[in-house]
Amino acid sequence: MNKLRELWLRFLFGTKEQSVEKGKIIFAKKLEKLLGLCPVCQGSFQNHKFSNFAIVALDEDQASRLEKLFVVLRQHLWDEAFKIRAFNPMSDAAVAHALFCPSGCLCWIVTKDPYELEDNIVIIEYEVLDIEQSLVLNQMINETDWAVFP
Numbered sequence: 001m002n003k004l005r006e007l008w009l010r011f012l013f014g015t016k017e018q019s020v021e022k023g024k025i026i027f028a029k030k031l032e033k034l035l036g037l038c039p040v041c042q043g044s045f046q047n048h049k050f051s052n053f054a055i056v057a058l059d060e061d062q063a064s065r066l067e068k069l070f071v072v073l074r075q076h077l078w079d080e081a082f083k084i085r086a087f088n089p090m091s092d093a094a095v096a097h098a099l100f101c102p103s104g105c106l107c108w109i110v111t112k113d114p115y116e117l118e119d120n121i122v123i124i125e126y127e128v129l130d131i132e133q134s135l136v137l138n139q140m141i142n143e144t145d146w147a148v149f150p
């Protein structure tokens with residue numbers, strides 16, 4: 001695992017003391033609690049997966065970056081979205097996640113993730129994609145980048 005990728009995973013899923021795997025489980029549980037049911041199939045999160053593909057640090061430069069993130073997500077400009085990786089390990093962040101539903105459709109979800117892992121995350125916006133856009137987004141995510149809901 002290269003250094004930048006390790007930093008990215010650690011920032012998203014856990015601090016030095018908490019392993020990435022443990023961080024993913026904590027995050028999945030928080031997301032499940034926030035959403036209640038899968039926004040795609042209205043069922044439980046069994047056999048569902050999630051991944052992260054964009055991040056904007058919520059620091060002093062956040063306004064234009066956040067605006068860009070929402071523009072590209074709403075317009076389904078995935079190439080552009082995957083380039084938005086402005087993270088600052090010392091600040092809160094807006095993170096774009098992909099939720100994979102076994103029904104075949106994906107959903108993007110932007111959350112506000114706190115710097116402190118123990119603090120609550122907040123859902124800012126999400127959109128259930130149609131099958132066509134779901135396939136496109138799914139193709140852009142490496143199989144190993146998905147985390148399964150516990």
Ligand SMILES: [Zn+2]
Binds near residue numbers: 039040042043048102
């Ligand atoms: Zn579902």
